Amino acid sequence: METPHPFCSIEEQVSRLTSRGMTVSDRRAAENFLITHNYYRVVNGYKFLFLDKDRSKPGNEVFREGSDFDQLVAVFMFDRELRSRCLFALEVAESRMKTATVHAFCDRHRGTLDYLSFSSYCSKDQYRAPRRYDANLSDLLTMLKSASLGNCHHKAYVGHYLEHYDDVPLWVLSGCLSFGNMAHFYDLCDVPTRNEACKLVGRVVGRRIESKRMSFTYKVLRDYRNICAHGDRLFCARTGRRDSYRFKDFIDRIETVLTATEFEDLVLAPVSETIATLDMFPYVKEKVVGEMGIEGLVVIGE
Structure with a gap:
């Protein structure tokens, strides 16, 4: 050691x-x-x-x-600004994905507490990781049960529902669920619910979204949201089991759930503007863009 x-x-x-x-x-x-x-x-x-x-x-x-130390400072400040700008876009994407998923589930499963029932979710053969199905579904239901009983930190609206209506519906409880929670929830939803969630998001953004791509988008955006929220390095981040996803994959996935205008205004333009802060250090800028994997984005080269 x-x-x-x-x-x-x-x-x-x-x-x-x-x-x-x-x-x-x-x-x-x-x-x-x-x-x-x-x-x-x-x-x-x-x-x-x-x-x-x-x-x-x-x-x-x-x-x-x-x-030069000034270059080091420039990269540090660039990455901090990049996190701030990307977090705003991620919040828009997260809200849309979570809302669509919860709406699709509640539309198909109308009972107030159906989200606590094993029968409301997919079967093992429909799950992406059958070997982990039982444990993951059990963990999800345990977490939802705990939250439904009011064990949801500083969420007064949950207490209000418990006090006035006894039970807390999923569309209220979802405010307690993290992006990571919702990623697991989506994967465990039955196939019709997943497909409906894709349709709802697709209706807003104007494109057809496959369930598998939505699942992948949930996972990539979850990881990048955590990076932004916790102040970790963003431009050179690697996520996924084999560290195979980098910033260009984040760009690709978030485009899936944003409109064309949102993608331009909340992602491409801010990223381009932030990278431009490194213009006075060409070598550093080239290295940064290379780490991000976005050399081919036209907006970066303008």
Whole structure:
């Protein structure tokens, strides 16, 4: 096991950067930035763009010639703005997908508490992962049961329904469910419910959506929403079991559930504008766009 790095003062952190070949033109500004944003998140999070792979060795990293702290700051701020802009688009997509799924389920299963019944969901052979069907359905129903009894943090409307109507319908309870919860819920819905949810979203966005694509969209957007909400690195994020999905896959999936105008205004234009903040650093911009996998998007090259 490797020995943990010793604690370094802010001044020592800046000196570490300069000793490895990074130019710091304003030490006081750099120190203040690291006090505010944390060395680990800034440097360890984004240094890979600036390392000289030929000269760096384990325990002795060297930055490529021309690396500047201002570039590092620019990438950090770019990624923060990218998260903020993408989160807004994700909230629109999430609301539409969740609402359509819940509406489709409640239209097919009219009993107030039908969402707590095993019979309201798909059979094992209709589920994408039959071996995990029993456990996943049981976990879902346990979670829904707990939420329906009022174990839903800081959601006064659930308490209101319990107090005045005894039972809480799914269209009320859905406000307690995370995007991840709804992704599992969708996958466990019976086939007619899934298809109807696709039709509802498709009616809004003006395109036909297959159930399998909706399921995949739920999973990719769930992961990217968590990244944005928790302040993790976005532009270079890899998700999925084999880390096979990156930003270009997020772009592709969110387009599925947005109208053409929404996609342009909430995704393409904001992403293009955010990338443009790196224009004064062409090398960095090229590396960032490459990590995102969106070199082919016309809006990026304009």
